[in-house]
Amino acid sequence: MELDLRKKGAIPLNEHPDFSEQGYEVIRELGRNQEGGRVTYLANVCNSTQQVAIKEFSFADANIDWLGLKAHEREIEILQRLNHPRIPRYVGSFEAPTSFYLVQEYKNAPSLASQCNFNPQEIKQIALSILEILVYLQQQVEPIIHCDIKPENILVDEQLNAYLVDFGLAQIKGVKMAFSSLVAGTPGFMPPEEQLGHSLSEASDLYSLGATVICLLADTRSVDIRKLVDDNYRFNFQKLVPQINPRFKSWLMTMVQPHWKYRYANAAIALEAVKPIEVTGNATAIEILMTAIKFRKQTTMFVLAMIGMFAVAATTLILSQQGGVAQQLEQSQCQSCNL
Template structure:
């Protein structure tokens, strides 16, 4: 029986590429995109516990696109420029006669594409974490636009730290379109300006992030996001989230404005704005508390006023009584010896 188990493991391992000559041992397959000819593996660097991700690009499915680069060439070029703790760093690359392989740092965090439930405060924390990454990308000497922000391309660990992956569609903001203006990315997450062939701006990734957050808030899968878009091409999800703070709703709707000029100009502005916004709709509770405080103040003031009036009335009464007694005593003194 034990022999059968080992044989089964041997068969499973034989399905994976052998990178032992290059110093990597594949552990398991993490995912694949059959249409694009991409497979992602988890591997160990031999003789260590250091894990890496090996991304396979099939030459049969790879061609030069609008940027003049093949996807793996662009991703490798972009990753070499980056140094951020929440962007898996470039480690290595190599090729075989059939495929190109890109090796990256492994982050032990599942993607948001998996069915996971977060409360409103946790979603705000994830928002902050992603925006911090976008601020870094947008403040580089040559700003970078990711172009494919969606739940599957964001990893989140147990501490709610977000990691941004898959830069194969990313571009340097100043790069010129040389071949085609066709939009790339995931339907529903592509900003309208890209679909119309206009230049991308730092507000473009904010649209995709806004759509991603709507997925999280409404527990909607990425493939079903079109169900939340109305006939005017605007997102209509507010009725699904009655507990969401109106200010946060406004912030989110500004993120997914169809026209870039009505969105936040960049991630830094959006980040600064969201920091002071409560996610849960606590307005009613706050208003009730304020009303109670005001009522208490009014009651206290009324009580003090009544006490003051009572004190004045009491003093007046005492003084008037004292005056009457004094007058009576004076009259009594004056009338002593008088005959009536």
């Protein structure tokens, strides 16, 4: 009833719900997803200095009832499996007639969507931080795929420590979601296989992270990220960030390859690949050549074939020259014997 009145304007938005019976005192609203029927509050735990984030799933609208119900059930199931310092831990949950509330540890850090002007090196540090979280998720007995990595779901503190939030769309790899057709990630950040309804893998979250890094490098808002993607799901951002090292561009383009087979297989491999790469600066001639070779599988196969052909030709030439020299020596020795 309170939610219905609030939507109609009878209750001001600055008057927050009373959770004192559940042991929480709301401080302020942290965020709102009107379409998804979700509101997140910052609250104090009564008789304690601990602060928590309380996510409200509203079921007042029949159109989002099923989505909200399954989202919070799945998020609780996933969070109860996890224990990572940069994933807000599950604290508890409670219900109301038209809503469900999920209580999590509060991280005092703004989202990437509310921040800007990161330099390239800082962006790389944020990417490394998220990759470390993905390595943890993917190394679970049953690997977990977040399915909604984007600037809004990444919190970053002043030390550039990144926190991954909102596991409402997360999936356990190999577990069939009966309602998967009803949920989806965010356009522009979803990998093509998710948009096409195919099975997801560890490489799926890499695409979303790559899109997030591109979004930051190009200083583009999340809602405008699709402007950088063509009809073949390929990102065109190079002109927006000309100062980026070609090796880093190559790593990034591998992250967002339209076909998952051409991306890094998992977060651990992607993390090790990017660690030694400088984000800015010029690459050597050899690095530029290697970047060009790695950019496409087709190019790689063509170059390898050409190298093989040149190697065979060179070997044949050397052997033929050696044969000619040997024949000349033999003839010279015969002539010496006759003399």
